[in-house]
Amino acid sequence: SYELTQPPSVSVSPGQTASITCSGDKLGDKYACWYQQKPGQSPVLVIYQDSKRPSGIPERFSGSNSGNTATLTISGTQAMDEADYYCQAWDSSSLIFGTGTKVTVL
Amino acid sequence: QLQLQESGPGLVKPSETLSLTCTVSGGSISSSSYYWGWIRQPPGKGLEWIGSIYYSGSTYYNPSLKSRVTISVDTSKNQFSLKLSSVTAADTAVYYCARIEGSLPARWGQGTLVTVSS
Numbered sequence: 001s002y003e004l005t006q007p008p009s010v011s012v013s014p015g016q017t018a019s020i021t022c023s024g025d026k027l028g029d030k031y032a033c034w035y036q037q038k039p040g041q042s043p044v045l046v047i048y049q050d051s052k053r054p055s056g057i058p059e060r061f062s063g064s065n066s067g068n069t070a071t072l073t074i075s076g077t078q079a080m081d082e083a084d085y086y087c088q089a090w091d092s093s094s095l096i097f098g099t100g101t102k103v104t105v106l
Numbered sequence: 107q108l109q110l111q112e113s114g115p116g117l118v119k120p121s122e123t124l125s126l127t128c129t130v131s132g133g134s135i136s137s138s139s140y141y142w143g144w145i146r147q148p149p150g151k152g153l154e155w156i157g158s159i160y161y162s163g164s165t166y167y168n169p170s171l172k173s174r175v176t177i178s179v180d181t182s183k184n185q186f187s188l189k190l191s192s193v194t195a196a197d198t199a200v201y202y203c204a205r206i207e208g209s210l211p212a213r214w215g216q217g218t219l220v221t222v223s224s
Binding site: 031035044045048049088090094095097100 | 152
């Protein structure tokens with residue numbers, strides 16, 4: 001079955017750039033999206049179709065996808081961005097989530 | 107404004123069947139544009155897709171759960187439902203319902219915790 005692998009944790013200083021990777025076989029041939037989940041809350045879509053931002057998502061969130069890796073980038077990270085982040089793709093009629101990354105803003 | 111609300115028992119005994127319903131408001135479940143899905147998250151762990159359904163009844167299921175899962179839709183009530191049979195403690199999780207747009211869950215319910223315990 002298809003798997004998406006993310007680093008368990010990423011740390012970033014306020015105002016700096018955080019990059020979260022999501023690795024999967026030929027992931028670049030599929031669309032990737034990203035969700036943000038804060039404690040006790042439902043996930044929120046922050047990036048879809050590799051690099052598009054839904055309405056209301058700040059411009060500091062951006063995405064890319066090529067080869068075997070999709071990347072979520074948070075520029076000028078703020079304390080409010082501290083959360084778990086999950087990538088997601090569709091493969092063989094199944095919706096696949098990544099393993100999740102905890103972003104800590106130090 | 108679209109809202110999804112999960113409902114159902116918060117406690118289920120081992121070997122029994124977990125049953126949840128998602129009520130959709132602010133939009134029609136019969137829209138040709140969307141699928142409707144269930145996703146779960148064990149405490150402290152990641153997200154797992156369970157399955158999705160179209161208003162016509164067409165379904166997709168996670169292969170790892172397919173033998174135990176049934177998802178159905180009731181367009182007259184604007185609801186869809188999940189049944190998961192033969193549950194064990196490993197099925198303890200927050201269960202979310204969501205609207206699937208394209209191939210992604212774009213809108214989520216608030217989630218409901220289901221604990222499997224005797």
